[in-house]
Amino acid sequence: MAPKYAPSLRSRLASLLLFLQIGFIAIYAFYGEIESNVKVDGITFSNVYPEFQDVNVMVILGFGFSCTFLVRCGFSGSGFNLLAAVMATQWAIILNGIESLYYTGKIRIDLRSLVVAEMCAASALISIGTVLGKTNPAQLILMALLEVSGFVLNERLLQTLLKVRPLNSIMLLHVFGAFFGLMVTWILYRKGSEQRFEKEKFDRKTGLFSMLGTVFLWMFWPSFNSVLVDNRIPGRKLEAVCSTYLALAVSAVTAAAVSVLSSPKGKLNPMHMQSCILAGGVAVGVSMSVVHHPWEAMTIGFTAAVVSTIGLRYLKIHMLLAFHCHDTCAVLSTHGLPGLLGWLAHLLLQFKHCDDHTTAIWFAVFHICTLLITITSSLTMGIITGVLLKWNFWRPPPDKKCFDDQAFWEFPHQAVRK
Numbered sequence: 001m002a003p004k005y006a007p008s009l010r011s012r013l014a015s016l017l018l019f020l021q022i023g024f025i026a027i028y029a030f031y032g033e034i035e036s037n038v039k040v041d042g043i044t045f046s047n048v049y050p051e052f053q054d055v056n057v058m059v060i061l062g063f064g065f066s067c068t069f070l071v072r073c074g075f076s077g078s079g080f081n082l083l084a085a086v087m088a089t090q091w092a093i094i095l096n097g098i099e100s101l102y103y104t105g106k107i108r109i110d111l112r113s114l115v116v117a118e119m120c121a122a123s124a125l126i127s128i129g130t131v132l133g134k135t136n137p138a139q140l141i142l143m144a145l146l147e148v149s150g151f152v153l154n155e156r157l158l159q160t161l162l163k164v165r166p167l168n169s170i171m172l173l174h175v176f177g178a179f180f181g182l183m184v185t186w187i188l189y190r191k192g193s194e195q196r197f198e199k200e201k202f203d204r205k206t207g208l209f210s211m212l213g214t215v216f217l218w219m220f221w222p223s224f225n226s227v228l229v230d231n232r233i234p235g236r237k238l239e240a241v242c243s244t245y246l247a248l249a250v251s252a253v254t255a256a257a258v259s260v261l262s263s264p265k266g267k268l269n270p271m272h273m274q275s276c277i278l279a280g281g282v283a284v285g286v287s288m289s290v291v292h293h294p295w296e297a298m299t300i301g302f303t304a305a306v307v308s309t310i311g312l313r314y315l316k317i318h319m320l321l322a323f324h325c326h327d328t329c330a331v332l333s334t335h336g337l338p339g340l341l342g343w344l345a346h347l348l349l350q351f352k353h354c355d356d357h358t359t360a361i362w363f364a365v366f367h368i369c370t371l372l373i374t375i376t377s378s379l380t381m382g383i384i385t386g387v388l389l390k391w392n393f394w395r396p397p398p399d400k401k402c403f404d405d406q407a408f409w410e411f412p413h414q415a416v417r418k
Contacts, residue, residue: 012138012394017083020141024090031101035110047231048111054223057216059085059118063125065213066274067329071201073133074209075405080137081125084144088124091145092117095152115227119170123151126177127382129329130185133200133403135396139389143184146388150381151176154374161373162366167228168346171285175343175371176378178336182325183382188390189324190399199403200328207270214274218248221281225288243291244284247301251280254305262313272309275330279308279338286342290349300345304338311337343371 060082067077096116097107124144131143154176158164226240255276259269280301284291291297311333319325319332347367354360389396401407 013136013141016138016141017087020087020145024094027094028107031097031105031107032109033106035108035113045111048115051223051227052111052115054220055115055118055227058220058224059089059122059125062213062217062220063122066210066217067129067132068213069202069206069210069271069274070133070199070328070403071203071206072199072405073403074206075409076137077132079409080132080140081128083137084128084140085118085121085125087141088121088144088148089114089117092120092148092152095149096120116170119173119224119228120148120151123173123177123180124148126174126331126335127181127184129331129334130181130325130327131188132328133197134185134188134190134326134328135389136394137408139394139396142394143385143389146381146385147177147180150180150377150385153381154377157373157377158370162370164366164370165289167230168289168370170228171225171288172339172343172370172374174282174286174335174339176374178331178339179375179378180382180385181331182319182327182336183379184386184389185327186323186325187383187386188396189326190402192399193324193326194321197399197402201403202271207274211270211274214278217278218252218281221248221278221285225281225285229288239292240288242294243288243297244281246294247280247284247297247304248277249280250298250301251305251308252277254302255279255309258306258309259313262310269313271330272312275312275334276305276308278334279304282335282338283342283345286339287346287349290346290353292353296345296349300342303345304341307337307341308333340371343367 063085064078064081067081068074070077093109093113094107096113097109100106100108121144124147127147128140128143131140135143151173154172155166155169158169158172159166222241222244225244226237229237229240231237255272256268259272259276260266263269280297283300283304284297287300291300312330315333315337316327316330319327325332347364350363350367351360354363397404397407405411
């Protein structure tokens, strides 16, 4: 017997994917052009390609496997992550190339534009973690495209209105993605979520695959934070890599300690180890441009792990009960809170390095405005996206089909369970 929503998935997902992909092919056919310069500003293909590989592994494999912790939603977690990532990356290349299109008539494509596009897509993958298992793939694709549009718009606003450097505006992807996702999951809230869904479970086998994704993210996060750092400044990229590694190392140790201390049985919580060990990388990435000493990165990693672990232990259930935000992957604790901490560390370290009080005050005003614009943009786009996704046309899965791969995937060797 066919799954209940097979016709819905066939008619909506296939048509949506084909329509979007044919449209993208047409745009690239008329306006896309691969950058032919072998060497620009001292940067060669052999210098950039390893970093592109690292970011690509993080986006596709790291984020994909980290979403496989649900016992019956592993295929959806990894497969839909891939679909959303590649669609969002193609769209981000187009959006980021609008300026080039205006001046030259072509969308220039090179490794740097691919890296920037994948980092924009990463913001969408963060948000998708909030609604994973409660939406169908057509909704996730639409959500990814709308979020990338909002994120690129937010970048343009920051760089145009406040003259924020591209690195600083892009690294706010953690804050933007977390608050965007929270707003979407708040609008898509399902009654009875406080009691947990029937198949919203976690076991050892799926947890192991999820931990594999987290390990890949942990390993390649230094490349993620340093890939856009200006290579023309001597030692700056190495400084970014070392700072990120130290922050990640400290956050892993601290998350383990806080997890044991906050456990009633004094044991490690696997969800803490899968989520909170990344907090240092998130926080130091947001504050990367002002982190110059090892102890600064290590302090940021320590604080981020404490905030993230305590938030995951207590804040996730509070957000569900008090604000009706059913955050499947605890995105607020993993990305949102460490991102806000990184923003605060950036402000404090800038004060520390600034001798002129007037300049420091002006920087504080602009820095606060940067956060306010980012949060406002993310919440606004989240509301628009949530309202569109709530439309019954998309036929979201019913409660009994949530967190179940069999609602969307074909398993001939298994009987369909009701």
